[in-house]
Amino acid sequence: MLFFMPIFTSLHLDSFPHPKQNSPMSESFDGHAPESSKKKSRLNKKSLLSKLFVLGLVAALAVVAYLYLNTQKELARLSTAQGQTELAQKEIKEVTEKLGKLTLLPDEEPVIATVMDAQLLATQSAFYQNAENGDKLVVYPKAQKAYIYSPAKNIIVNAGPLVVDQDQNSRPVRFELRNGSGTPGAAATLKDKLEQQQQLVSALTDAANSNYTQTLVIPINPAIQPDQLTTFAESLGVDARVAAELPAGEATSEADILIIVGSSASDSQAGPPSTPPSQ
Numbered sequence: 001m002l003f004f005m006p007i008f009t010s011l012h013l014d015s016f017p018h019p020k021q022n023s024p025m026s027e028s029f030d031g032h033a034p035e036s037s038k039k040k041s042r043l044n045k046k047s048l049l050s051k052l053f054v055l056g057l058v059a060a061l062a063v064v065a066y067l068y069l070n071t072q073k074e075l076a077r078l079s080t081a082q083g084q085t086e087l088a089q090k091e092i093k094e095v096t097e098k099l100g101k102l103t104l105l106p107d108e109e110p111v112i113a114t115v116m117d118a119q120l121l122a123t124q125s126a127f128y129q130n131a132e133n134g135d136k137l138v139v140y141p142k143a144q145k146a147y148i149y150s151p152a153k154n155i156i157v158n159a160g161p162l163v164v165d166q167d168q169n170s171r172p173v174r175f176e177l178r179n180g181s182g183t184p185g186a187a188a189t190l191k192d193k194l195e196q197q198q199q200l201v202s203a204l205t206d207a208a209n210s211n212y213t214q215t216l217v218i219p220i221n222p223a224i225q226p227d228q229l230t231t232f233a234e235s236l237g238v239d240a241r242v243a244a245e246l247p248a249g250e251a252t253s254e255a256d257i258l259i260i261v262g263s264s265a266s267d268s269q270a271g272p273p274s275t276p277p278s279q
Contacts, residue, residue, distance in 0.1 A: 088112075095136050099149045102156055106143030113137045115148070127172040127200050130157050146172055160200050172200045173224075176255035180207030180216075181263040190215075190236065190261055208249040212262035215240035216247065221256040229257070239264040 092112055099105060115121065115135040121128035131148050135157055138147040148157040160172040175194060179187035191201050217233040217240060219226055226244045233240045239262070246252060247260070 095138060095149060095151070098151070098154060099138060099147060099156070102149075102154075103147070103159070106140040106145060108140055108142050111139045111141065113139075125172070125200075126174075126202050127158055127160065132157075158200075173257060174200050174202040174255040176203040176205070176253045176258050177201060178205050178207040178250075178258065178260045180210055180212035180260040181265060182210040183263060186263075186265055187261045190259065190265060202255050203253070207260050208251070209247070212247075212260055213239070213264055215262045215265045216243045216258075216260040217241070218243045218246060218258040218260070219256070220253050220258050224256060236265070 092109065095112055096105060096110065113136070115128070115131050115133055115137060118128060118131040118133050118135065121131060127146075128148065132150065132152075134150075134152060136149045136151060138149055140146070144161055145159070146161075147159045149155075150157050158172075177187040177191050177194075179185075181187075187204055187206075191204055194201055215233075215236055217229050217236065219229060219242075226242045229242045233242045236259070246258070250258075250260070
């Protein structure tokens with residue numbers, strides 16, 4: 001019996017002639033291999049992007065969880081008495097640092113409150129007329145001074161001395177001006193000077209009489225003593241003096257200090273008025 005071994009079993013691939021570069025077989029390889037590689041590359045990119053998205057989402061959730069836990073911890077701390085004290089001290093430091101760049105502040109720790117209803121406060125006191133919600137009321141009890149500071153505008157909205165009522169509540173000193181000179185506008189001139197010094201003028205009217213020659217400074221609030229107003233009266237102008245009582249015929253005032261402008265008052269008064277004492 002004869003066995004025929006396949007003659008190609010001993011042949012190597014190298015023994016076959018290589019296809020030419022421009023042969024049909026070459027064109028077939030060139031046409032299909034790059035397309036498959038591109039598809040594989042796109043799949044790899046999509047897979048990589050998916051993994052990156054998942055990792056980014058996990059990282060974002062971790063950050064949110066961390067911030068949430070820290071916020072809850074901070075809220076719990078601030079709800080304690082110690083936390084409230086720390087928060088108040090931080091606000092005092094921030095506000096006084098900014099306010100201190102605008103004016104010279106007393107050397108004491110103030111009491112700070114936030115204006116929540118400026119419209120209502122303005123109906124109760126002219127001191128709040130230009131205040132807005134969010135402004136800070138900064139009160140220095142010992143120095144008897146008060147400021148309304150606007151953090152949004154970084155300006156002093158109003159400022160003035162305080163007076164302590166009999167119930168121990170502090171508030172700005174209120175002035176009432178009455179024209180007793182017989183010269184129209186004399187009291188308005190003094191009003192402008194006082195407001196330039198950030199004093200609170202709550203009323204501007206005419207006196208019962210128009211024959212006053214001296215400008216009278218009259219303390220209405222019992223917490224203010226006449227002898228405490230001497231320097232202030234001298235700063236108003238020539239021939240101004242302090243009167244312990246209301247002149248005959250003059251009605252009392254709701255202000256703390258009543259000033260009746262006499263004919264001696266003029267624009268030639270030396271210097272701006274000094275700050276009146278608060279008690």
